[in-house]
Amino acid sequence: MAGFRVAALQMRSGTDTARNVTDFEALVREAAGKGARYVQSPEMTGALQRDREGLFASLRPQSSDLVVGAAEKLARELGIYVHVGSTAIAREDGKVANRAFLFDPAGSLVVTYDKIHMFDVDLDNGESWRESNTYEPGRETVIADLPEARLGLAVCYDLRFPQLFRAQALAGAEVLTTPAAFTRQTGEAHWHVLLRARAIENGAWLVSAAQGGRHEDGRETFGHSMVVDPWGRIVAEADHDEPGVILADIDVSASAKARAKIPNLMNAREFTVRTASPVPAEQRKAS
Numbered sequence: 001m002a003g004f005r006v007a008a009l010q011m012r013s014g015t016d017t018a019r020n021v022t023d024f025e026a027l028v029r030e031a032a033g034k035g036a037r038y039v040q041s042p043e044m045t046g047a048l049q050r051d052r053e054g055l056f057a058s059l060r061p062q063s064s065d066l067v068v069g070a071a072e073k074l075a076r077e078l079g080i081y082v083h084v085g086s087t088a089i090a091r092e093d094g095k096v097a098n099r100a101f102l103f104d105p106a107g108s109l110v111v112t113y114d115k116i117h118m119f120d121v122d123l124d125n126g127e128s129w130r131e132s133n134t135y136e137p138g139r140e141t142v143i144a145d146l147p148e149a150r151l152g153l154a155v156c157y158d159l160r161f162p163q164l165f166r167a168q169a170l171a172g173a174e175v176l177t178t179p180a181a182f183t184r185q186t187g188e189a190h191w192h193v194l195l196r197a198r199a200i201e202n203g204a205w206l207v208s209a210a211q212g213g214r215h216e217d218g219r220e221t222f223g224h225s226m227v228v229d230p231w232g233r234i235v236a237e238a239d240h241d242e243p244g245v246i247l248a249d250i251d252v253s254a255s256a257k258a259r260a261k262i263p264n265l266m267n268a269r270e271f272t273v274r275t276a277s278p279v280p281a282e283q284r285k286a287s
Helices: 017-033 052-058 066-078 156-160 162-170 182-204 253-262 283-287
Strands: 001-008 038-040 081-090 096-103 111-116 120-122 128-130 142-145 148-152 175-177 205-208 213-214 218-221 226-228 234-237 244-251
Touching: 001 017, 001 226, 017 066, 017 244, 038 205, 052 175, 052 234, 066 081, 066 096, 081 120, 096 148, 111 142, 111 283, 148 162, 156 182, 175 182, 182 205, 182 218, 182 226, 205 218, 234 244, 244 253
Parallel strands: 001 038, 038 081, 148 175, 175 205
Antiparallel strands: 001 244, 081 096, 096 111, 120 128, 142 148, 205 226, 213 218, 226 234
């Protein structure tokens, strides 16, 4: 099969996991009803909860997590791939994972991925985030083989680390994914250019389901869920921050065509970095 229909769900997850799951289920059903074979939800589908105490109180292990259970059921019932962009999971060692899940049309768990790069930043508007205070970062990138395509998994802040996507592309991934909860400030500045750059650099499709709007915990996310083709063209976008579904028909062969035109994956060369000694101050003045 050369192509398939994908969907990205734009959500506005609050602090109530059960309510978020209800919203998630409705959007997945809408996407499947419109012919989507693969459906992706955003980062932190289960809850966006800035209060650390509140987050820990709501945590469940993977085996009893409400989002995971709903995704498994929906994949099996609707006969589609369901990709939970991520949700917070209580690990057996007492730590927390920002974990993505991919279920196949039989409802079987294909793979999980724990977000590698932690969003530890201080923004100009006073926002400060320290994900590493709560989450244990992952240690490996993950690729899943679907009948239609080889799929690379990533989450949100991973988008700013091109080496991760390059490794996936070199391993054969034709479709890259970055479900996200980008802040409004960083999204307005960088979202479109980063998504297009990762697609262009790797000659790959890029599917990104996003959180959008003002959330119950006070944060604002950018929305603009998007599908970008391997030539860097935006083929589908939620041009707003409201909840909804976007769809795109992916022709996987477009990845090979883009890589044949611009074979940068093959042309890359090893190199070293050399630092030149600074010119002494007296020589600069003399010149």
